[in-house]
Amino acid sequence: MRYQLTRRAVLAVYAVLVIVPLVVVIFGSFKTSQELFASPFAPPTDWQSGNYQKVIGESGLGIAFRNSVIVTGLSVPLTLFIASLASYGIARTTGWKSALLFGFIVLGMAVPAQANMIPQYVQFETFGLTNSLFGLVLINIVTTLPIAVFIMTGFLKTLPKELFEAAAVDGSGPWRTYHSVVLPVSVPSLSATAIFLFVIHWNDLLYPLLFINEAEKRTIPVALLSFQGEFLTDYPLLFTGVVVASAPIVIAYVFLQRYFVAGITAGAVKG
Known part of the structure; x- marks a missing residue:
């Protein structure tokens, strides 16, 4: 009691x-x-309602919102695609090779992103990828691929071997098995991973702040900094920007929450 x-x-x-x-x-x-x-x-x-009109129309947050949609809308599916392929390969590989591949990729989770920012910036600047939305998409994929592989591999390893054997008996090759068998049964895991990636990419501040110089290419987290002045902060406008920036995350979670819960618990216990 x-x-x-x-x-x-x-x-x-x-x-x-x-x-x-x-x-x-x-x-x-x-x-x-x-x-x-x-x-x-x-x-x-x-x-x-004037705060919302000012934030969306006059402050430039609408352009930042569009940039965030572009960056996040490309980063999430591309990361999911690459991570699902890597996780499928790791799950189908047996023995020490599987553990080695998994450990090598997931090792990226142990390295703080801040420790890699300067080398990454130098490398991206060499290839002309700074101050570019495409460069943000690439860096998002690189930095979040380990956690996506970690989540999805735990789920794919719970799938019974008979499922893959049945696909092989039907004449399915690795690609067809991935497309016709693995992806349909991985919807909960894909959805849960997608929500994680969406939140990370949508709220990312450090990389856009480091890589983007032009105001027209700012994302929402960077644009929200403009509401905070050195001596005075317009808190109603700042709060309005936070509400606008948070709305897509709330909407995504509302529609995908059942998949989110299922995906989180799917790999918890191996069947």
């Missing part, structure tokens, strides 16, 4: 810590600066 009460109390405190800032941000996006500082937790007395 005491454990249940303690657990509920901890969960209640956690819920408050999550909900209160969320409410302040959403309410604040409909307020003026004066009203926000006067009553940050109360609902707006006069709901203002």
Whole structure:
């Protein structure tokens, strides 16, 4: 009984810590600066939509939103495609070779991204890939491929060998088995990995800040920095930008949450 009460109390405190800032941000996006500082937790007395019009139309966040859609929309499927091929090869390989391949790729998770930024910048600048959305797509694939392989390999290794043997008996080669057998049954794992990648790529600040110099090629996280001045920050506009930037993530999770839960638990226990 005491454990249940303690657990509920901890969960209640956690819920408050999550909900209160969320409410302040959403309410604040409909307020003026004066009203926000006067009553940050109360609902707006006069709901203002001007902040959204200013953020999307005048601040350039609309262009940044488009750039983020392009970068994320290319990075996620390409990373999934490469990771699924690598995971399929690792799962179908037996013995020490499988462990060696898996360990080599996943080793990238142990290296902090910040440690590689300067060498990566020099290399990308040599090939003319800095200040380019295509360069951001490439660096996104490189940096998130290890975690995608880690998630998907755990799922593919739970698939029974009889599934692949049946495909081979039917005359399916490796590519057809991957396309007709592996991908359809991997939808939960693919969806869960896609959500992880989407959140990482959409919210990435360091690489766009390092690689992009032109304002027309900024992504949303970099564009949000423009709302914060040296001496004064327009918090209603900043909160509005945060709401706009977070909307795609919330929508994606709402539609893919059942696949997300299934994908997370799929590789937890090997059947």
